[in-house]
Amino acid sequence: MFTPSSHDVRRFFCEAWRKRRAGEVLTPMDAIAADWIDRHPEYHDALRDADAAVARDYSVEGGQANPFLHLSMHLSITEQLSIDQPRGIRAAFETLAGRIGEHEAYHEVMECLGEMVWSAQRHGTLPDTDAYVECVRKRAR
Structure with missing residues (x-):
């Protein structure tokens, strides 16, 4: 199983x-990543220099969003939607996107994904995918 380091992830996006x-020529994953980068011009400068990107600290205390975390979440959600895993995420997303638009829906799903991961880490449990999908469904109402 491939477990990239944060430096690997940053270099991939750059x-x-x-x-x-x-x-x-882009690999299929490169193309998906580049499409998301296109949609986030606020990150373009941060992605121009891979060495600087690897060295940069995006701590909470610094007050700046981590573009690599944000883009990684976009990729994760794109993959989840493509295979409808967890089951029901695609339908919940489509309902939400129909109400608020696709890109904004991704950001809403990110909130739910972040809550699921945070809860699992805090409680030392497996991620509750049912709660995750339900969170997206609630936002779609």
Whole structure:
């Protein structure tokens, strides 16, 4: 199983963005990542220099959002929707996106995903995917 380090993740996004800007061939995952980067121009500067990106600290105390966490969540949700895993996430997302728009729906789903991960870590349990899907459903109402 592949478990990338935070540096690996940062380099992946920077490289996908570099390839997109250079007009190079992208892998399917690079293309998905670059599409999300396109939708987040506020992150473009942070992704131009991979070495600086690896060295940068995005601590909560710094008050700046971590673009790599945000983009990683977009990728995770994209994958979940593509395979409807956890079951029901795609339908809940589609209902939510129909109400507020696709990109905003992704951000709402991120909130639910973050809550699920936080709760599992806090309680030392497996992620509660049923609660996650229900959270998205509630936001879709």
